[in-house]
Structures are given as C-alpha cells and as structure tokens.
Amino acid sequence: MKKEKENVLNRIVLITGVFFLLLVLNLWNSGNLGVIPQLFKNPRIQVFTIVVTAILLEAIPFILIGTLLSGLIEVFVSEEKIKKVFPPNRFLSAVIGSFLGVIFPVCSCGNVIVAKRLLKKGVDTSGGLAYMLASPIINPITIFSTLVAFSYSLHIVMGRILLTFISAVAISLMLSKNKDILKEDTAEYCTHNHNLSKTERIFHHAENDFLLMGRYLVLGAIAAGIFQTFISREVFIALSGNKVLSVFMMQILGILLSLCSFADAFVASSFVNMPSFSKIAFMVTGPMMNITVSILYSGTFKKRFVLKLLISVFFTVLILGVAGTFIGRM
Template identity: 30%
Template sequence: MTATTERPPATRRRYRPGSLEILGVVLLAGIVLRGPLESLFSAPGMRTWSTVFVAVCVQAVPFLVLGVVVSGAIAAYVPASFFRRILPQQAALAVPAAGACGVLLPGCECGSVPIANRLMDRGVRPSAALAFLLSAPAINPVVLVATAVAFSTDHRMAWARLVAGLLTAVVVGWIWERIGRPEWLAPRLKSGADEDARGFATFLTTMRTDFTQAAGFLVLGAAVAATFKVLVPARWMEHVGSSVLLSVALMAVLAFMLALCSEADAFVAASFTTIPMVGKLVFLTVGPAIDVKLAALQAGTFGRRFAIRFAPLTFVVAVVVGSGVGLLFWGLGT
C-alpha cells in the first residue's frame, strides 16, 4: 500500500507528506517513544485519566458502529421516497412522528448522530431528523428498562424520563422548524448524484467516512469527559443539599460534562444521594440529549455553525422540560 502512494506525486509537485506517510511516522514515533509514553502515563492522575478515556471510547464505539451501519444502509438501499411516504408532510406532525420513532433504535446517543445526518440526506426535514436524534437515546426500551432497574423503588422515574425525553425532542424539533436555517448545516451531497450512487460501494464508503469523521470527535469528547472526571472531585456535589434550584443547575452541568452513556446514567443518577428527584430527572433528560461528547460528535457531523446553535438550544430546552416534568411528577418537596 505504501509503495503505491510513494510512486507518483514526488516527481512532479513540491513534496508534501501524504496521509499514509504521516500515519507511518505517527505509528513509528509511538513505538520508538513507548518508554517515555509509559512513564508519562504512570503518574496516578494520568493513569486514571487514560483508563477513563479509553473506557468511554471502547464503550461508545460499538454503538457508533451500529449507527454508521444503519446510516450506510439508508444511504445505499433506502430511496428518499420511502421517508416521504412514511412521514407526514406537515412539520407539526412530522416532528413528533420522527421523535416517536426513536423508540425503535436500541442504542445510546453516539449511534443516532450519523443516522440523523443520513435521514437529512434522504430528504427528511432537519427538524424531524433532529427530533429523532434527541429522542432515540432517551426513550428506547433498553434505556427505559435500565432506568426502571436503577430506580426500582420509584417506578415513576422511568415514565418521567420517557415523557421528558420525548417532549424535549419534540419541542427542540418544533423550535428548529421555526428558527433553523439550512445554511447552518454543513453542505450536503446533491440529492441527484446521491440517487444514482447506490449499492455496496456507497454502503461501504458511507460507513467509512461517517465513522472516521464521527469517531475523531468522539475521541475529543471522551478526552474532555475524562479530564473533568479526574480534575473535579465527586465531593463538591455533596454540599448542594436539597435546594431544588441549585440541584437542577448542578445536575444539568454535570450531565453535560460527564458525558455518560444513556444506558448507564440512571445508575449514576440513583447514586446521587442528596439530590432531589427533580434534579435526577434533569440529569437523565439533559444527558442523552446533549453532552460534551455529543456536542463534539454533532460539530463533526453537521458542522460547527450548527453545533454552536443546536447545543445551547437543546441544553436549555432539556433543563426546562426536565424540571417541569419533574415538578409535575414529584412536586417541589423532594
């Protein structure tokens, strides 16, 4: 493989190292510098950081793979007319319909980003695709069962999570329908060319490009989450006490920074002993909708201009909806 690329360019143009050369140098440097690298990571803090960082990556990759396989299959084998047929034409109805479809994808949040991207390519209106993006990780059966297990003594939590997750997805979708502009999204493939490019080659290419792009940003998000986990001691949240307002703010920020998988966050939420139920629900509503890893993934998939608008919007809506639903279910007291 190296031989094929070294041949042509060097003779004609000024030499610029290609990706393969850089890759070779990186791998070689890694092997040569293994000793210093090991001693760098032997400091206790770095050791913990590297374990958490690798853990987030290892855990998220299978779900991202599921996402890009589905995304690739849609790009290669599902015609755009299919989605025009099954989704209502009016945005007001298409958004909740797409949100409800989130029940069908048994995975966590990483997988839904490339799928939502592919749905937009296939002519699904962005607001509906985004409603799916937000609802899939929050309300799929695996996540709801995990939530019911974690809160086995208060079955209201799983229901509250279902309501808050779906509501957040639909509200954000509707708002995006009103304010969203196409130019905020990274330019897309022209649909004409896309219609022709079908079959296995497209399937393969879509999976490869979707994965490499999203996974790079996933790694970035994992690094931030691991840094937060290492630098911020768990103890600081113990002093929040039972103030609902303070706990909601704290839980929202924590959900964003910790970037937990939506299948695990219920267990973590259940272990916050001093936090009122409303705060825990906000944690479970914000987490699957938006966190540092997801914001990075979205920036990589949809473009930065999109992410800096969509992430804050989702965060605010999730906090408001989470608090509102929480108050409806549990009231102010607990």
C-alpha cells in the same frame, strides 16, 4: 515549494504510522516497553487513560452500527419511502421522530450519524432533530436500565420519558425553521460513483462516517476524561442548595460526565439525596448534549446551528425540570 513540503509531511505521517504499528505490536509481549517513566504510574494519568479508552471502546461498536445503519438507509431506503414515514406536518413529524428510537435503538453516539442521514434524505428538520434528541432515551434498552437502576420506580421512568418527549418535540419545533443546517461534507466525494456495487456503497458510506465521526468521538472522550479526572462530583452536590440550582447543577454534571444513555441511570441513582427531578434532568440533558455528543454535533452541523441547538436543549430541560420539581413535589 509546495510539493516539497508535502513530501516532508508524507514522510512524517509514514513514520508516525510505522511507529504506531510497532507500539501496538508491542502490546503482544506485554511487560517491557523499556523504561516506563514513573510519570505514567501517576493515578491521575491512569484514570484519564482508563476513562478515555473506556468511552471509546464502549462507543465505537455503536458508532459502527450507526454508520452501517446509515449506509443501509442511504442505499436501500428511497426518499419517497422516508417521506411516507415522516408526515409533512412538522408537529407530527417531530412526534414520530421522538419514538423512532423504539425501532432503531442506537445510542447517542451512533444516532447522530443516523439522524444526519435522515436529514440528507429529505426528512423535515423537526423529525430528524426529534429522532436525534429523543432516541437515545426513548428506547427499550435505556428504559429498562432506568427501571433497574431506580428499583422499578415507575414515576422516575415516566418522568424521564415525558421530559425527553416534551423537550425533544419542543426543541425540534423551535429549530425546525432552520434549513441547510448540515456541514458541507467533503468526505463524500464519490457518493455517486455508480461503479460500486450496493454492498460496496454501504461500506463506503460507513467508512466515511466512521473516519469522520471517529475523530470527534476521540476529542469528546478526551474532554470527558479530563473532567472525570480532575473534578470532584461531590462539589456539584454541595453546590446544589435549592430546587432550581439542583436541576441546573445536575444538568451541568450530565454534560460534563458524558456517560452512555444506557448507563447514566445507574450513576444518577447513586445521588441519593438529590431531588428526583434533578436526577431526571441529569438523565435527559446528558444524552442530548454531553461533551462527546456536542462534539459529534459540531462535526455534523454548522457552528451557528450547534450553538442554537445546545442553548435550546439546556434551557428547555432546565425550565421543564424546574417546573417538574414544583409540580411533582418530588
């Protein structure tokens, strides 16, 4: 019985595959797909499709770079070498992790994969987490784009770096007692197949990571697309009356918009009338826990840990951000 079911399933999958191939080929002679229902011309569906596709087209190269980097680390960097970079002290390990992005500037989508590899290689939870949280922000590309977006205003850039650094270190120390946080990885079934050459092993790991994380990325992009299509940003600004609320609302907005950390500063700077620290909180919370990244986390870590991580990120940034608005008077 079971076998029959599988046969039917296989056929269904095969037919969908062929169908896809034909449709994609159809892009060549763009124009006529037969009768395109008027439904698809609806601006909401247009916006949704454009946003989802744009996020994917933007992120997939970086996911691939991340998977390749992760494959390289797996094959070429020994556990001893990694342990030399990350000292046993949890605090120092977290500090080093936060600044590793300066050397490995992978954006928030790609670096979840790199962080997972580091953790698998035996890096202390604190170091791996700090790298994962801070590197999308503390890296040359993001710092430069923030400078440009805020017309070279140093205090915004310093605020962003400081808030990221402090929260990343604090969160990774808080959570570093959790061991065994990674999801069991069924895809790695032949990691130790030593018949493969080194290059083949790198690409084998890269492919597993891509196929695994790719689907979480798609789901994340769809969620972000739904939000961007149906909810107005103005509502958020109108709701953010006082200092505490403004930080809170901008954090929520950062989570829902799911922008790349290379670009979010430009969007943040367009909220002209919001207090500076709420914009900084937007630019720190977004890359650390936006929808897309959170779904990638859930593909990497165990559920309970993802929940702990998201809650600690949100409240740490909220508390620091609100403190910032009062101290900085900005």
